[in-house]
Amino acid sequence: MDHSTLEDREVAALACKGRESAFRELLARYERPVFSLVYRMVRDRTLAEDLAQEAFIKAFHALGSYKPEYKFSSWLFKIANNLTIDHLRKKKLDTISIDGSPHASGEEETSRTRFILPDTGETPDEYTENRELGGQIEDAIARLRPEYRTAILLRHVEGHSYDEVADIMELPLGTVKTYIHRGRSELKELLSEVAA
Amino acid sequence: MTMDPSPHLESDVLQALAEGELSRERERLARAHLDECARCRSEMQGWALLFSELEELQDLRPSSDFSARVMSGVEVEASTPARSRWIDRLLERVPGVRPSPGDRHLSVQGIQDYLEGALDRGTRSRVESHLDDCLTCGTLRMEWEALFSELDELPQLAPATGFADQVMAKVPVAAIAKVANAPERSWVSRATELSRRLLPSSPKSWAVAGGVFMAPSVGLIAGVAAVVVHPLLSLRELALFIGWRASDLGSLVWAYSLDALTGAPGVYWLMDTLRTLFETPGLAAAGIMALWALTMTSAWVLYRYIVAPTLSTGHHAKLS
Numbered sequence A: 001m002d003h004s005t006l007e008d009r010e011v012a013a014l015a016c017k018g019r020e021s022a023f024r025e026l027l028a029r030y031e032r033p034v035f036s037l038v039y040r041m042v043r044d045r046t047l048a049e050d051l052a053q054e055a056f057i058k059a060f061h062a063l064g065s066y067k068p069e070y071k072f073s074s075w076l077f078k079i080a081n082n083l084t085i086d087h088l089r090k091k092k093l094d095t096i097s098i099d100g101s102p103h104a105s106g107e108e109e110t111s112r113t114r115f116i117l118p119d120t121g122e123t124p125d126e127y128t129e130n131r132e133l134g135g136q137i138e139d140a141i142a143r144l145r146p147e148y149r150t151a152i153l154l155r156h157v158e159g160h161s162y163d164e165v166a167d168i169m170e171l172p173l174g175t176v177k178t179y180i181h182r183g184r185s186e187l188k189e190l191l192s193e194v195a196a
Numbered sequence B: 001m002t003m004d005p006s007p008h009l010e011s012d013v014l015q016a017l018a019e020g021e022l023s024r025e026r027e028r029l030a031r032a033h034l035d036e037c038a039r040c041r042s043e044m045q046g047w048a049l050l051f052s053e054l055e056e057l058q059d060l061r062p063s064s065d066f067s068a069r070v071m072s073g074v075e076v077e078a079s080t081p082a083r084s085r086w087i088d089r090l091l092e093r094v095p096g097v098r099p100s101p102g103d104r105h106l107s108v109q110g111i112q113d114y115l116e117g118a119l120d121r122g123t124r125s126r127v128e129s130h131l132d133d134c135l136t137c138g139t140l141r142m143e144w145e146a147l148f149s150e151l152d153e154l155p156q157l158a159p160a161t162g163f164a165d166q167v168m169a170k171v172p173v174a175a176i177a178k179v180a181n182a183p184e185r186s187w188v189s190r191a192t193e194l195s196r197r198l199l200p201s202s203p204k205s206w207a208v209a210g211g212v213f214m215a216p217s218v219g220l221i222a223g224v225a226a227v228v229v230h231p232l233l234s235l236r237e238l239a240l241f242i243g244w245r246a247s248d249l250g251s252l253v254w255a256y257s258l259d260a261l262t263g264a265p266g267v268y269w270l271m272d273t274l275r276t277l278f279e280t281p282g283l284a285a286a287g288i289m290a291l292w293a294l295t296m297t298s299a300w301v302l303y304r305y306i307v308a309p310t311l312s313t314g315h316h317a318k319l320s
Helices: A008-016 A020-042 A045-061 A072-094 A107-112 A124-130 A136-143 A146-157 A162-169 A173-195 B011-019 B024-036 B038-055 B066-071 B082-091 B108-115 B121-133 B135-152 B163-169 B173-180 B187-198 B203-228 B235-261 B267-279 B281-319
Strands: A095-097 A116-118
Touching: A008 A020, A008 A072, A008 B173, A020 A045, A020 A072, A020 A136, A020 A146, A020 B163, A045 A072, A045 B163, A072 A146, A072 A162, A136 A146, A136 A173, A146 A162, A146 A173, A146 B135, A162 A173, A173 B108, A173 B135, B011 B024, B011 B038, B024 B038, B108 B121, B108 B135, B121 B135, B203 B235, B203 B281, B235 B267, B235 B281
Parallel strands: none
Antiparallel strands: A095 A116
């Protein structure tokens, strides 16, 4: 049966009825977007596939609790994002500091809340090339702190509205706007440094 | 504030004198001292000079466009990078290109909002007008447009072939459908499940719950024991006492209930029977025995599941 003309919520309802083709349709629609987000967050293909797979399995098991009035893509991205953020938090012990919290009120707090990038022992160039994410813009995105990166990717690559990004990240709308504005400013700065 | 016993006036006295805060009598004394003491007179002149200079300090005012800057949400000159300000100074020398007086540059956030179409019509129109006139902001807009374009063109990345099959291999479609289509449960089953959740789930938690509920009876039995061990009181007398008390209570209940139950068939018979039972010493003794047994049981349960496991854990820890 062809589900391509159906809306996400209709496909999800069919999946709830036990139609395997509906599950596959949801996978076909979202495997690339979900994988892209996770991959750009963790910058490791194998790990990204594992996390994306886990996100889909978790979402499918919870399909019974999915409410059709909620946007399916936001619901799915929220699951994937939470899994990714959890993973990054668990890995934070093997990290190096780069920056501080955007909400830090002083030097001490900035120092305490330094953002963490996985320390793989590679130079930034090696890091990028080895992870198949070439290009200056990809490299600059990789240098953003995770919350900025998620917000930028959801907004620009996935095309979500600010409201949807806030919903997915479970943050107030104002905070998300700030993250996106600051994230883009940092990107611009990073790119101009490279150009210079 | 003291003028004595020091031979000279203290600085707080001199400051108070300079401010005119001394009482008339103290001021007279202070001035009398100043007439005679050159050192205090000199210090007083120093204080008077400082006070005079402080009073002559002028109010500092912000620049004339301070209010406009505060009230402007979008146009904030301070957010313009140093390079832009340098460009401005250069452009000021070029006729026809210089921004009109009073114009401020768009903020970084303002340009981003403009490019995303997040501004209302009025603000958008003002921003567009500014962008048409201001070379600096026009340049910035192009830089931001380039960044937006790069971000928007980022490709979606595909997982390895077979990703969907790998996921589906771990998705029990039938089980998910069964859970998703399970009928709505009645309130009885929900209440049953809730009560099941509230009930203790392990022997230890049962022991704790039992211990908590039995604690009052432990206190009661301790009280009874304290009375029973008294040399002038025997168990039989205590039983009789309790029996009498119970009988009194029964009578009380009887009196209150009588009005409510007047006319009901069999009530008198029932009350007579109850009174007989309460007045029987054996019944009171049986009640005490039951209470004792219950308390001993709770004490054993508390020991078995709370005290004993703690001791044995410590023992094993030592062994290991």
